[in-house]
Amino acid sequence: MGNPILDTFFEETEELLESLAEGLESMQGAEFDKETVNSVFRAVHSIKGGAGAFKLNELVSFAHSFETVLDEVRSETLELTPQIMHTLIRSADHLTDLVDAARSGRSMPEDVSAGFLSALQACLGEGKIEAVDAWDNFEFAAVTLDIAPIEEPGAEAEGEAAPAGFSIAFKPHAALYANGHEPALLFAALADLGQMTTTVDLSAVPEWDDLNPTEPYLSWTIALRTDESEIAVQEVFEFVHGLCDLVISPLTDPTPPAKAEPVPEAKAAPAPAPQAAAPTAPAGPSATAEAPKAEAPTMSDRAAAAVAALKKPEKGDDAEAKAPKATLRVDLDRVDRLINAVGELIINQAMIAQRLQDMTSTRDDDLVMHIEDYRLLARDIQEGVMAIRAQPVKSLFQRMSRIVREAADATGKMAELVTSGEGTEVDKTVVERLADPLTHMIRNAVDHGLENREARAASGKPAMGTIKLSASHRSGSVIITVRDDGAGLNRPKILEIAKRKNLVAQDAELSDSEIDQLLFMPGFSTAATVSNLSGRGVGLDVVRNAVTALGGRISISTTPGQGTEFTIMLPLTLAVMDGMVVTVGGQTLVVPITSIIETIRPQPSDLHRIGTDETLLSIRGRMIPVVDVSRALGFPSPEITGSPLLLLVESEGLGECALVVDGVQDQRQVVIKSLESNFGSVPGVSAATVLGDGRIALILDPDAVAGGRSGYHMPNILSNAGRTAYANV
Amino acid sequence: MSEENAKSEVEFVTFSAGDQSFSIEITQVREIRRWSPVTALPHAPQEVLGVMNLRGSVIPIYDLAARFGLGQTPENPRNVIVVAMHGGQTVGLLVEAVSEILSVSRDQIQETPDIRSEMARQSITGVIPIEAGMTRVIDLGAVLHQAGRTLQ
The missing domain is CATH 3.30.565.10 (Histidine kinase-like ATPase, C-terminal domain)
Structure with missing residues (x-):
């Protein structure tokens, strides 16, 4: 796929589909808030917008119908029955299919889409979905305003308890529209806060011939009467910070709230904020943070409320936490290279530590301490790097x-x-x-x-x-x-x-x-x-x-x-695994912990010879084959005598079997190294690792070792697949 | 081979293994290391001594003398390992000593005469006359390939 922008679109769409599925899921639950529906709507809307930019018409038209139904649900004109919920979920599935199809350049069979479309249509009853081309309108929604009823300014002034409010000057930049924001939606959100009066400034609109459709010419002045704090107002504009000129100031002729007496002070509190808050968002909280102090001496109900609202910078943080976290797309190869390097760092650290331990004669406490720090740091880095690959x-x-x-x-x-x-x-x-x-x-x-x-x-x-x-x-x-x-x-x-x-x-x-x-x-x-x-x-x-x-x-x-x-x-990860470090025939080997059930040293009477050179272990009433690892790997090995140390392992396909080892050294995390990249697969061995002394230890493949025990051979695919997995690390 | 090509200079690293002189093209050599103990591989052919840790990569070590049927290289702290690259694979060759870097023009490399030992004929691409006799140019790919096949 040669188009990096298109690739990005699909990557983002994947995330949107995820949040769509997530939202729909929580909508199924007993209680869900409006925000959930909004997020579902936004996801579909964004997909539609993006798809439109790439002329993915099939996707656009379906997303449009989907969105229309969601919009009805959002505005509560459509009741969310289980039937409709089902349709929405299946539509999300279909949307996913459409995206997949678009991604691979296929197109879905018409009738499938038609089926889903008619199901959506059915939700709306009397054919409410306008023809597909209605989606064009959405780009110009800034003009076809559908805002809360505009009040006669005078009428409200009469109200005896007219709430305080703000005057908001809002001038979007071109980037605001380019990012898919929508003034009408902002206004709708504002309207939720209180009563508002909107005045649009058309003076900047040029003559038709000079009109550049991508340039924003409109600006608005909004008088909002609300009890909400300025922060609440700012939150409405949170996502368009830097994309518009925004000045929020208290209404110049506030009608004093009836019950609150020290209004002048209370009003004064937010007053300094506007200048600071206006041009850049971050200045807002710091400016408002000062307000409570000025207010402190004359605490009244009203003021207290103002303070409570103002002194919550955490609230802003909350909002930030809710917003999608900043992420970085990184080529996986780079991460893997880092992981490899960190693996080396760990080994290198272990080697140094071990060398230092050997030099017992000249013990330098400082040095020991530094090495310990080094170890902790290296572990930290390792965990951090591993976390990059981790995904929920x-x-x-x-x-x-x-x-x-x-x-x-x-x-x-x-x-x-x-x-x-x-x-x-x-x-x-x-x-x-x-x-x-x-x-x-x-x-x-x-x-x-x-x-x-x-x-x-x-x-x-x-x-x-x-x-x-x-x-x-x-x-x-x-x-x-x-x-x-x-x-x-x-x-x-x-x-x-x-x-x-x-x-x-x-x-x-x-x-x-x-x-x-x-x-x-x-x-x-x-x-x-x-x-x-x-x-x-x-x-x-x-x-x-x-x-x-x-x-x-x-x-x-x-x-x-x-x-x-x-x-x-x-x-947890394919790059590191927990292993038991054992000695076999003078060699150090690592056995994956996941396959070990227990280690036992049986009584000689529990071992029974069978045939010429096979041994069975009787444990808890069952007979389990004993495998001499050393011999299976072709290392020189003495006869099994007395009571050898046995690792009871679970072997896929063969059930349990007991591996004979000379001794257990340690249990630790080992970094898995491929043998295949430079050599090839080795029977009985799945991979290798580097021990603290820099030597290489082989990681045993218990299945293969156990499988090679008798004439019976494991289906090759099993052990091979295991190796491939390691080799890819 | 064009005239110009024939005259172009090629550099070889020469070393001795099993009392014979061998060489590989210098572009294939990554580094030369001291001998350090290796980890034996199960069911490995005689010439594969085991694997070694090269800054985190697991590389197999081949005993070059054993590979050419000249007997196992006796353990000696002065043995060195020539780390070489071939087709994305990194391998180590155990040799007795590295001799010199030889700069010759291509036309000085003679094709391997029709000798009877098939293994030698396949693994040695040519010979270069030097002062003390001649040095055998190794085809690294053939050496690795055959060793790998023995393992299967």
């Missing part, structure tokens, strides 16, 4: 609610998605690569997890099925769970299918958890009928592969009649 899972979760809707529609079930922990931050790559597996799991949950309506009714469950999607941090890992409140796994059926497909022996006796694991076997699909959604031959095995490739694990638990829960455990 929110965007991912938002996409899932659409999946639930679509899946529910397709299967004729009712389902809603309940999410929690959307703020949980995960490495960007993890977020990206999790999208497909998660989509699949959500579809599965709706399609297979939830019962159909009759079955739900029969078991006394609400017709609306619930899919719970949650994310959380737990001891250096990210836990993502997908839970449905369906019928739970039908284990006899699973076993039957597995037997029919020859995935297990016909006479196999499997434990419950072993049956659950069958779901992850390649070629397994429980759907009796192949539906449009799942059962496309892409099974949970693919989900598991994807999770494994990210260095994570997936597990399943089910309660008959109450539902099924899938739990994905992922490392």
